[in-house]
Each structure stands twice: as structure tokens, then as C-alpha cells.
Amino acid sequence: MGKILMKGNEAIGEAAIRAGCLNYFAYPITPQSEVAEYLSRRMPEVGGVFLQGESEVAVGYMLFGAAGCGARVLTTSSSPGISLMSEAISYISSAELPVVFVNIVRGGPGLGGILPSQADYFQATKGGGHGDYRLLVLAPSGVQEAVDMVMMAFPLAEKYRNPVMILGDGLIGQMMEPVEFSDHLKSEPSNKDDWATNGMDTRNRKERNLVKSLFLDAELLEEHNLVLKAKYDRMKQEEVRYEPYNLETDYRALVVSYGTMSRVCKTAIDNMKAEGIEVAMIRPQTLFPFPIDPIRAAAAKDGCQAAISIELSMGQMVEDVERSVQGKCPVHWHGKAGGEIPTPEEVVDVIKSLIK
Amino acid sequence: MEQSAEELNKIEKKDLFTSGHRACGGCGQALAARLVADASGENTIACVATGCLEVFSSPYPDPSWRIPFLHSLFENAAAVASGVEAAYKALNKGPVNIIAQGGDGSTADIGFQCISGMFERGHNVLYVCYDNEAYMNTGVQRSSFTPLGARTSTTPMGNKTRKKNMPLLAADHGIPYVATATVDDFRDLQRKVKTALSIEGPKYIHILAPCPLGWGHHGELSVQICRLAKDTGIFPIYEIIHGKVSNVRKIPVKVPVEEYLKLQGRFKHLFKKGQPTPEVAEIQEIANQNIERFNL
Numbered sequence: 001m002g003k004i005l006m007k008g009n010e011a012i013g014e015a016a017i018r019a020g021c022l023n024y025f026a027y028p029i030t031p032q033s034e035v036a037e038y039l040s041r042r043m044p045e046v047g048g049v050f051l052q053g054e055s056e057v058a059v060g061y062m063l064f065g066a067a068g069c070g071a072r073v074l075t076t077s078s079s080p081g082i083s084l085m086s087e088a089i090s091y092i093s094s095a096e097l098p099v100v101f102v103n104i105v106r107g108g109p110g111l112g113g114i115l116p117s118q119a120d121y122f123q124a125t126k127g128g129g130h131g132d133y134r135l136l137v138l139a140p141s142g143v144q145e146a147v148d149m150v151m152m153a154f155p156l157a158e159k160y161r162n163p164v165m166i167l168g169d170g171l172i173g174q175m176m177e178p179v180e181f182s183d184h185l186k187s188e189p190s191n192k193d194d195w196a197t198n199g200m201d202t203r204n205r206k207e208r209n210l211v212k213s214l215f216l217d218a219e220l221l222e223e224h225n226l227v228l229k230a231k232y233d234r235m236k237q238e239e240v241r242y243e244p245y246n247l248e249t250d251y252r253a254l255v256v257s258y259g260t261m262s263r264v265c266k267t268a269i270d271n272m273k274a275e276g277i278e279v280a281m282i283r284p285q286t287l288f289p290f291p292i293d294p295i296r297a298a299a300a301k302d303g304c305q306a307a308i309s310i311e312l313s314m315g316q317m318v319e320d321v322e323r324s325v326q327g328k329c330p331v332h333w334h335g336k337a338g339g340e341i342p343t344p345e346e347v348v349d350v351i352k353s354l355i356k
Numbered sequence: 357m358e359q360s361a362e363e364l365n366k367i368e369k370k371d372l373f374t375s376g377h378r379a380c381g382g383c384g385q386a387l388a389a390r391l392v393a394d395a396s397g398e399n400t401i402a403c404v405a406t407g408c409l410e411v412f413s414s415p416y417p418d419p420s421w422r423i424p425f426l427h428s429l430f431e432n433a434a435a436v437a438s439g440v441e442a443a444y445k446a447l448n449k450g451p452v453n454i455i456a457q458g459g460d461g462s463t464a465d466i467g468f469q470c471i472s473g474m475f476e477r478g479h480n481v482l483y484v485c486y487d488n489e490a491y492m493n494t495g496v497q498r499s500s501f502t503p504l505g506a507r508t509s510t511t512p513m514g515n516k517t518r519k520k521n522m523p524l525l526a527a528d529h530g531i532p533y534v535a536t537a538t539v540d541d542f543r544d545l546q547r548k549v550k551t552a553l554s555i556e557g558p559k560y561i562h563i564l565a566p567c568p569l570g571w572g573h574h575g576e577l578s579v580q581i582c583r584l585a586k587d588t589g590i591f592p593i594y595e596i597i598h599g600k601v602s603n604v605r606k607i608p609v610k611v612p613v614e615e616y617l618k619l620q621g622r623f624k625h626l627f628k629k630g631q632p633t634p635e636v637a638e639i640q641e642i643a644n645q646n647i648e649r650f651n652l
Contacts, residue, residue: 027466028497028510036497040510052498052510055431055466110431111406337550 003178005076008143008168009034009076011179012102013042015150016074020187021100022048023073025062027055027081030114031170032104056081059086062171067097068211070196072154072189076102078170079120080111082128089163090129093094093228094213096195098157100150101135101165104173107339115339116170116260118312124167125288125320132225134232135165136239139258143177145285156239158189160231167287169312171341194301201210232289241285242294245269250282253356254298254329256321257310258284260341265310268347278352287317295324304329306354310347311335330354359554364547368394377420382575384565384582385486387539389457390565392484393423395549396453401426401440403431404498405458405467408493408567409486413649431466433458434474453553457484460499461491463519475529475558479639482552482559485522488567496570504642505635506622508570514625514635518642526560527596533559534596538582539566545607548595564591572621584616589643592650595648607652613640 001350006014013035018134024043026036035053043050053059059075066073077085082103092099103124105118121329122128136156140146146168153164183260197209217219246269282293282298299307307325309318309332318333325331334350336342341352342350373393389409393402398581401424401528404410410427415422428436437456444450456474460465463485471483490508491497497510500520507514527534537545545563552559564585566578573581576632585591586605589611593605614632617623617639626633 027495028491030494033494033497033509037509037512038493041512044513050510054464054468054500055461057466084431111427 003180005176006143006179007034007174007176008146009104009173011143011147012039012076012150012173013038014181015147017042017046017048018181018184019072019151020185021072021074021154022046022187023066023071024048024075025051025053025059025066025073026075026077027053027059029078029081031106031173032076032078032102034173035102055085056084056264060085060092063099064088064092064095064097066204067092067099068095068195068197070189070192072098074100076104078104078106079108082120082123085127086123089135089181090131091213091260092163093129093133093135094131094224095211096161097163097211098154098161098189098195099163100153101163102150103165103167105167105169107337113339114170116312116341117337117339118259118261119314119316119337120167121287121311121313121316124165125290131300133228134235134288135163136160136235137165137167139167139285139287140172141259141262141283143172143175144179146172147179147181151185154185159190159329160235160352161195162231167259167350169260170342208214236289239286240289242291243283243285245281245283246273246278246283247280247298249276249278249280250303251301252303252305253279253351254295254304254307255279255281255310255351256284256295256307256317257281258287258317261310261312264341264344265347267344268351271344272348272351277352290320290324295321296326296328299325302326305356306330306332308332308334308351309352310342310350312341313337359550365543366580368397368543368546370394370397372396372398372400372422373413374420374422376418378415379408380569380575382566382568382578383408384539384567384578385459385488386412386505388486388545388563388565389413391539391542392457392549393421393547395546396423396455396553398423400424400453400455402453403428403433403437403440403456405456405462406493407459409457409459411493418507426610428521430458430462430566432470433462433464433466434470434481434483437483438474438477438479441479441481442520454481455484456481457486459486459488459492460501463487464500464522465485472529475526475531475560478557480558482549482558482561484549485560485562486565487522487562487567488570489519490567492567492569492570494594504639505626507623507625515541523560523596526562527599529558530599531558531560532598534562535560536562536591536593538586538591540579540582544593568620572624573619581619582610584619587611588613588616589647589652590616590639592646592652594650601650604650604652610647613643616627
């Protein structure tokens with residue numbers, strides 16, 4: 001199958017089917033309702049299930065139930081919907097169930113707007129729900145990468161028995177781009193016996209699986225949290241992904257940007273190159289784990305006068321950029337949060353104002 | 357406050373919900389919201405859930421509301437209204453009419469919990485549901501008010517389940533007043549709003565509000581479709597006052613459901629080459645059950 005032109009939301013739905021996910025639960029919300037509309041048509045064709053919940057709260061626990069019996073499950077939503085699911089995300093994380101969440105982010109806070117935004121960075125990478133949990137967060141910058149990340153998200157969720165979130169934005173959901181789909185994955189997780197509830201089937205194993213998150217005993221809860229922490233530490237070792245851009249030059253500034261915003265930054269960097277000004281970029285593809293070491297190394301390079309976090313928010317990722325750079329050079333922020341995307345010219349002006 | 361029959365039956369035109377908003381032509385909800393606002397009067401606070409109504413009537417600089425207006429989200433108009441009512445009591449202010457308003461999701465799906473709580477705690481609030489039988493604001497996805505057979509963007513083959521009966525669920529909370537209404541009968545709708553507001557405690561009015569875009573009919577047919585919804589028995593008109601079904605609207609001449617279904621694009625697939633599919637008989641059965649149950 002060659003390339004086809006597809007809307008981001010529909011491509012995400014198709015990718016889920018290719019990834020062997022036959023269980024999709026969702027509730028409509030702009031700008032991602034097309035995923036539900038697409039899968040309401042497609043799931044019956046492949047023998048899968050689409051259930052429209054009565055709310056995102058219900059959807060969160062439909063995921064809990066289905067994942068708890070070993071099914072590969074997906075939901076898609078947008079910012080306010082993810083807020084409603086945040087309780088379930090905390091419980092799913094504690095019960096160590098593999099679930100894939102797609103957040104097609106819109107502007108906030110509150111009802112905000114329906115235009116693209118990256119203002120859910122904190123919610124995705126630092127919690128949102130309660131307790132010591134982490135999501136593995138993937139950030140696509142286009143429709144093809146969103147498809148690839150959906151394919152990647154299910155095996156990652158199953159490898160770590162942890163929820164994975166794909167943090168897109170309204171632009172990626174709504175725009176059309178040519179995409180290519182890879183081969184189908186098998187529709188059942190190979191290691192589901194590790195977590196699926198199986199009642200009293202004790203013939204083949206020593207312990208029964210209980211899906212739960214209550215540990216009243218302090219020692220047991222401590223132990224449980226240490227198990228979770230070990231997983232998050234392993235993600236930091238094994239799952240950091242980023243794209244370097246123009247990093248091989250003698251750059252004068254380092255841009256850190258992801259998703260839709262990073263595409264504008266690339267154009268800005270190309271335009272400055274044509275003027276003889278070299279600027280480099282690191283585009284995190286995983287927001288947790290964050291590419292701390294590559295950013296520090298890049299910021300420490302001789303001649304790098306500034307690190308600039310450019311994001312569609314009022315300054316969220318910049319906090320992670322600061323803790324990555326660790327004072328090797330000054331750190332700045334530039335962004336917008338109303339739904340407009342800064343133009344390449346605006347980005348060029350910002351960078352020029354920060355370098356000599 | 358007691359009102360005379362003459363006052364109750366007067367059609368109110370106070371322009372408290374003004375024209376110039378962004379609703380589609382033929383929108384049943386816009387018409388209903390105006391009738392409700394004008395019947396309630398100036399001394400009213402509207403707590404409106406997210407949905408078409410909020411989106412088309414509230415954007416700066418041309419909001420339609422000439423009464424205080426609070427907007428929160430889908431699930432919580434009833435909770436916001438509970439808070440408003442509690443605050444008015446605590447501040448010893450009032451009396452004031454507090455009206456929570458929402459659509460399908462806000463009433464029957466995500467909002468059900470908050471409404472149930474508001475009814476059970478006994479807040480002095482009128483909840484008005486504008487029922488357009490799907491999530492119109494986000495692009496016509498099914499709701500639990502979507503009737504059997506209707507096509508929506510998430511039920512492309514037609515909805516497989518029956519519509520949730522919200523007025524009876526409200527009545528079973530033991531609240532003092534429940535009514536159903538449609539937008540073709542201004543006098544009846546406004547009389548019910550005024551009656552509700554004269555009663556202390558939680559009240560519920562369920563208004564059928566046709567959506568030309570989502571139902572697939574011409575805007576000028578919205579009123580006719582309401583009449584057919586009543587005359588087929590699909591949407592019974594009644595009040596439940598302190599648990600007793602009263603003032604049931606009798607159907608003058610009973611009409612087969614096909615007349616109602618055929619005007620709407622969302623039911624088009626139920627007729628193959630003009631011949632009804634078996635679902636039509638099932639929908640007729642639902643109408644027959646209503647006719648029998650309420651003695652229409």
C-alpha cells in the first residue's frame with residue numbers, strides 16, 4: 001500500500017486498527033471527534049468494538065476494565081476530556097495496565113478554545129491525576145509521525161505495563177497529509193498473562209492477578225511505588241527520543257521545540273541559515289522521558305549564546321529546558337496560547353533579539 | 357407566587373434573549389431558549405451548560421442574554437445552579453428565578469449525576485432540557501436521547517437503542533413539577549415555565565428542540581415536525597405535578613410515525629425505495645406504547 005492523503009484524526013484511527021487495537025472507547029470532543037466517527041465505521045468492519053461512553057469519566061474506566069482483562073485498548077480525546085479522565089489515568093497507572101491515550105490538545109484553561117495548543121504539557125508529563133505516576137509521552141509533529149507513534153505506543157505500553165500518551169494538537173488532528181501505514185501488529189498483547197485477571201486459574205501460575213490500586217499497608221505501598229519508579233527510571237534510560245536539527249553546525253542559539261511548533265521553527269532555522277546565521281534545534285519526540293542529556297550537551301557547546309523553548313503555551317516545557325541546560329547558557333521562552341501559531345518571521349525576530 | 361389563569365396563558369415577549377445570535381435557521385433550541393427567557397422575566401439567573409446554545413448565544417461582542425448568565429461545562433449546569441441557589445439563601449437574597457439549561461449530554465449523559473443530586477437535595481431550581489436527540493454542537497454524535505433508528509455520525513448504520521426517558525426519571529426523584537413541551541406551542545411552553553417557577557423546589561421541563569442540521573430537515577419544517585412528534589405519539593405532552601400525571605395533551609387525529617420519519621434525513625435509510633424497513637414498525641410500537649401509557 002502506497003501513500004494516501006488522510007486527515008490526522010482519521011489516520012490515528014486507522015493506525016490503531018493496524019496496531020491490532022480492536023477496543024476503542026471514546027466520547028466526542030472537538031477537535032478530535034473524527035477519530036470516533038471514523039472508528040464507528042471501521043471497527044465493525046474488522047470485528048472490533050467502538051463504545052461511546054456517557055462521559056470521559058466513564059470512558060476512563062471502560063479502558064480500565066478492558067485493559068484489565070488483557071485487551072489492547074485506546075481512547076482519544078482533547079484537553080477538557082483528558083482532565084475528566086485524569087482520575088482513571090492515575091488508577092490505570094497504579095494498576096499497571098497498558099492503555100494508549102491520544103490527546104489532540106486545544107487551548108485552555110477551562111473550555112478555552114478549539115484551536116491548536118501545547119498547554120497540556122504539564123498535565124501530560126507531570127501528572128494531572130494524583131499520586132506518583134508517569135505517562136510515557138510521545139509528541140508527533142505531523143500526521144505520518146502520529147501514525148508511527150500510534151503503532152509504537154501499544155508495544156511500549158505493554159512493555160512497561162504503563163499508559164502511553166500521544167500528545168498531538170488541533171492542527172495535527174485536523175490537517176491532511178500523505179501517510180503510509182506499516183503492517184498489522186498482532187491483535188493481542190503477547191505478555192497479557194502478566195496483568196490480565198484470570199479468576200481462579202492457578203494451574204499455570206503461582207499467583208493470581210488482581211487488578212487494583214489500594215495498598216493500605218505503608219510498606220506495601222512503598223514497595224509498589226518503588227516498582228513504579230524503577231519502570232520510570234528504565235524509561236529514562238531506554239526510551240528518550242528526539243530529532244536533532246542543524247546540530248552539526250557552529251550554531252549561536254539552541255531552539256527546543258516539539259510538535260506543530262517545531263515545524264515552524266525548522267523553517268525559521270532554514271531562513272536564518274540562508275542569511276548566514278546558524279541556529280540548532282532539538283525536537284523532543286518523547287516529552288517524558290525528556291531528552292535532558294542531549295539538550296545539556298548542545299547548550300554547553302562553545303558559541304551557543306542562548307537556549308530558547310518555543311511552545312504553544314505560556315511557558316511549560318521551558319521549565320524542563322532550564323533543568324536540562326543547568327546554567328550552561330541563558331534560557332528563554334517564547335510562545336502563544338490563544339490558538340495562533342507564531343510565524344517563522346516572528347521566531348526569527350525572537351532568536352535574533354537574543355543573540356549577538 | 358400564585359398567578360391567574362390569564363397571566364399563565366399570556367404569551368410573553370420581553371426580548372430577554374435577543375436576536376442576532378449565531379444559531380442556524382430553523383433552530384428549535386434558539387426558539388425555545390427565547391420562550392423560556394421571556395417567560396421567566398428579568399428576575400432570572402441562567403446557568404447554561406456547554407453546547408450549541410452557549411456557543412451561538414454567548415460570544416463577545418454580541419451575546420443574546422439580557423439576564424445574568426453563567427456558563428460552565430457539559431456536566432455541571434445543575435451543580436452551578438445548586439451553588440447559585442445555596443449562595444442566595446446564605447446571603448439572604450432573592451427571591452430570584454434560577455434556571456439551569458442544557459442539551460442532551462448535559463442532561464442525560466455526563467450531566468445526569470449533577471442533576472440527580474440537585475433534584476435529591478431539593479434545590480429551588482428549574483432545569484430546562486433542550487432535547488435535540490444528539491450532540492449537535494460537536495457534529496451530531498449519538499446521545500442517550502438519540503431515538504431508535506436515527507443516523508448520527510457515530511451511529512452510521514442507525515441507532516440501535518431506545519431513547520432514555522428523562523422526564524420520568526426526573527419525576528421518580530419525587531420532585532414537585534415535571535413537564536414536556538415542544539417549540540410549536542408558545543403558549544403551552546411558556547405556561548409551563550411560569551407554572552414551574554411558581555412552585556418551590558426542583559423542577560424539570562423537557563423541550564423537544566428540532567435541529568435542521570442534525571435531523572436533516574428544512575428549517576421551515578421545525579414547527580411541523582414538532583406537531584408530528586406529538587400527533588404520532590412519539591413525543592407525549594404532559595405534566596407530572598407532585599407525582600401525578602396531569603394535563604395530558606390528547607392527540608386530535610393519530611398520525612402514523614412514517615409521516616414524522618419521512619421528513620427527516622436521519623431516518624432516510626429506514627425507507628428502501630419508499631418501503632419502510634422493519635425498524636419503522638418498531639418505532640410505531642414505541643409510539644403506540646406512549647399512546648397507551650399516557651392515554652394520549
